[in-house]
Amino acid sequence: MNMTIPGARVIDVRTSLPRHKTLKYGRRKQTDIRSAALHHSATKSGSPEAFAGYHVVKNGWPGIAYHYVIQKDGVIYWCNDLEAISYHVGNSNRHALGICLVGDFRTQQPTAAQIDAANRLIQHLQGQIPSMKQVLGHQEYPGYAWKNCPAFPMGTFRTNYSQFLQKAVGKVDKPQQVPVAISLNGSLLSVTGFLQDGVSMLPVRAVANAAGGKVEWIEQTRDVRVNGEDLNEKLISGSAYAPARELAAALCLQIEWDGPNRIVKLKGV
Ligand SMILES: [Zn+2]
Known part of the structure; x- marks a missing residue:
């Protein structure tokens, strides 16, 4: 999969993050992916290494929960193969792709750089994975209404994302x-x-x-x-x-x- 995203910086950390010694995430086809699931880290700061360590050591999971982590400066860390059925939205894991924005958005705001990077990443992924039609917050998945994640309004995020797409299309329409x-x-x-x-x-x-x-x-x-x-x-x-x-x-x-x-x-x- 091509991971060059115009206007964004992507660092591939799939092989360097802490992993469980024996457990491995199940695999799926890319066409099984139906939605991008947005999360916040619920920590004021953090890194893919720290989250992976926590998920592996504390939770005993095969690896980091997310496919992507977006830092406050907008740098995107690619953490899991898209085919990995990682643990982040329970029963919906098989069909969801996890994107985590670093921050605790109960008390902080995502940065403009994070939102921009998320838009670019989702646009890129939707281009590569046509089955990934939806963009949902963790809380919007069945069984997670109680969970305050990603703790920013998803309606606003999606409106902003469609405007971003319209602008991108506008550029293409004016050769x-x-x-x-x-x-x-x-x-x-x-x-x-x-x-x-x-x-x-x-x-x-x-x-x-x-x-x-x-x-x-x-x-x-x-x-x-x-x-x-x-x-x-x-x-x-x-x-x-x-x-x-x-x-x-x-x-x-x-x-x-x-x-x-x-x-x-x-x-x-
Ligand atoms: Zn979450």
Whole structure:
């Protein structure tokens, strides 16, 4: 299974976590997985190692209860094979995949980084495991209404997750706005442009400043000039973007397009 998730950091700790000497979790097919089960650790801090130690030594379980643990900084720890029927939602274990957010959410809040990582992880998993249609809190599984876990409102979590998905879909639906990187004399700039109908549009001010060009803004005509050259710029939320070739010409820069890596390479002549 591919575990590269755009925008998230995943550390595979499946082989390094404490395990029971003899006991092993039962196995299932990935198509048996129907839901992602969210948990909190119910501890103010913690780590996959600490939880695994507790589950193995104190509880006598085969290994850590969760498939994933998400730390407060948003780093995702991959703890069990998805096929492992680990212990976290009782009778529903066979069909659930356990995701634990570190924290005690009876008194703390999940961090924005944790929620973002959880969204990205669930989106990725749903892409790989189409049968995993539901996202539930531990408390929502049969027999667990009494359990205050994950101790944050699941309705809010799911609303937030659908908004996250809509945004992700929105990005895919606008191929005319594919981001492009920009390098100047071999160093990447911290700003990006975008591809529109096959033309790279670059942020005028940032690129001109980096290249030592002079930018003028003519308020009356809402027009941008670089070194006195008029550009066919486009204003996007207050910033001017101009076709890469025009901007490069105004700045007396050579331009090269690295298609496979989507980099506009600018070079001083
Ligand atoms: Zn739980």
